[in-house]
Amino acid sequence: MKEVSEAAIADTLMALAHRRGHDKSFCPSEVARELFDEAHWRDHMDDVRRVAAELARQGRLEMLARGARLSPDVAHRGPIRLRLC
Numbered sequence: 001m002k003e004v005s006e007a008a009i010a011d012t013l014m015a016l017a018h019r020r021g022h023d024k025s026f027c028p029s030e031v032a033r034e035l036f037d038e039a040h041w042r043d044h045m046d047d048v049r050r051v052a053a054e055l056a057r058q059g060r061l062e063m064l065a066r067g068a069r070l071s072p073d074v075a076h077r078g079p080i081r082l083r084l085c
Helices: 006-020 028-035 041-057
Strands: 061-065 081-084
Touching: 006 028, 006 041, 006 061, 006 081, 028 041, 041 061
Parallel strands: none
Antiparallel strands: 061 081
16 A cells, blocks of 8 residues: 655645536545555545645635535534535
C-alpha cells in the first residue's frame, strides 16, 4: 500500500473540485479511490475527510449534507459532499 501525504490529498481534492466547478459537488470517496488501491481506499476516508475539513476551514471547499452546509469544526458521520466555495 502506498503512502500519500496530506498535501497530495489536498491537491487531489482541489483538482477534482475545479474539474467539477462551483455548481457541482463530489463525494470524498472519489478522491480516496483515485489515490489508494481498491482494497484500501476505505481505510483512508477519515484522512480524506480530515483534509477536506481543513480546506473548508480555509474557505476553499464547502462541506455539505443533504444540500445543507456543514461546519468543518464538527465531526460528521454519514455521507457528505464537497464543492468549491
